[in-house]
Amino acid sequence: MNPLVPESPSAEGLMPADMQVMTSSMLRMPSPLRRLGTLTVFFAAASTLASLLPMGSLWDGTLLAMIGLAFLAGFSALWSP
């Protein structure tokens, strides 16, 4: 027997009924206006910070941010369909 294959029905992937429950209990995003506001606030805050830092360290910071984004993208892939 392949030890990686589910052993019981409860270990199977999500059933259509489960998907319905999941959809109903799923968190909802805020209104578009709030989302736009959040985007603007974070963009403005990061721009302000970037305008205060020296150019050299800003480039290094961008590279670090890209490494952080790679981690975040890998983590968020768990929620991929």
Next chain:
Amino acid sequence: MVGTITPVVYGASNCAHWYGLMGIYTLAQTGGAATTGLLFGGAGATMRRLYSWDRPEVLAAIGFLSLIGALSDLKLLPFTVPSPSWQVPQRWKRFPPVAMAACYGFGIGLGVATRIPLASFYVVFATCIAMASIPLGMTLMALLGAMRAVTVAIVARTQPASSNAPTRLNAILAVSPLIAYVDGIALSVIAALCLCQLVRGLFASQ
């Protein structure tokens, strides 16, 4: 992914066997992602020889792509990012355990063959190309692949201890909009960092 991969990997009862298979899965996924990084970095290096570009062009490309990605992840655009529809085949589950873990790991690890959930993937891909550096591309993608595998491993390892496995999976899946929200915010910060540098560079050169 959590709904399909987790049941597959938590069937192993032997702890050492589980760690062995999960290790193969993680290595294969990291290797798959590094392969994509090699291809993107190599393509970027080749293109850079043909069409020379420098830091301002890199900042502009990543900055604008990140901004579009942030708008897309926050569902502020009338469209979502394009994504391949192919999914790893179910028949791979019939392979011997080691081959199955390696195949699923590599296939998913490539990143470009299966569904792309969020715009941050495209920004990482674009960075690999724009930086035109094979080591940097491979490192970025390997980090993405390793993190992707480790996240699945953590969920899979703790899943059998849960009293109600499907409910736990539902709870994990229910926070999906929050993940997109966080991703959108991260992309907006990166867009700001890139575009601010671009503007400062333009003013400094005048």
